Amino acid sequence: MVRDLRAELVGRSFASVTVLRADIWRTPLAEMLPSLLPGERIVAVERRGKYILVELQSGDHLMVHLGMTGHLLVCEAAAPLARHTHFRATLDDGRELRFDDVRRFGRLAYGARPALEDAGVLPALGLEPLTAGFSQEAFDGLMRRTTRTVKAALLDQAGIAGLGNIYIDEACFLAGVRPTRRCHRLTRAQRAALRAAIQAVLVKAIANRGSSVDDYRDIWNARGSHQDALQVYGRGGEPCFRCGRALKRTVVAGRTTVFCSHCQR
DNA sequence: AACGAGTCCTGATCGC
């Protein structure tokens, strides 16, 4: 999404702004946005973990977290509104950037990045799994110093940023590691396999433009295709693609978790 | 430190 947004938005300026729902904002600026945002040129679109950051010429940022069902859309101003559209901003080329979210777990914020960080609106996040900082040494350090389950540790955005329920189950399957395993008990080989699997799963899912298991759509409302490549997520009770045995479905760290008890140890 | 439960929401699906 960020790559698509970057290609569409960088260099454009915001024109008018409409806040249809103010309570999804983490900063008390919703009513001031119509005076703050118009005229601002977009200079960059970045991502930190699951947070999307649209950087403006003034140094302020429009921050977006999609939650479960949040969606950013770039469309013509005349395009019909999605049922749960909460924010729309026109661009200087006549198009609009819109945010819609059925469940309203998504959050928007506006402000200078240090201010967003100080307020905890943009929380402290861990390693970016597709950067050099996600070294085997760094990953080993994280795993060796905690007794939590692998699932819980990978869900924790303060350790590694950006992994969610789908890709954690997928990475564990690819690595042959049970999500219920305790981090500090993983072997060196398992840690290496897990780190490689996390990266491989993310790279593939991004290449496939995301997993449209249900609501996910890109900024043009198109579906991704990675849902067709998922090995375990959503397949509880169905045969493992590797060994043919029925996949187990349980709850780990409060989240539905699917794994193969034969292929994952 | 770690974990479970509860909370925030709407909508799809399923059993009766």
Add this chain to the structure above:
DNA sequence: TGCGATCAGGACTCGT
């Protein structure tokens, strides 16, 4: 056809 229970890509808070 209707109705209630259950569940869903996330992430807080609170109590143990």
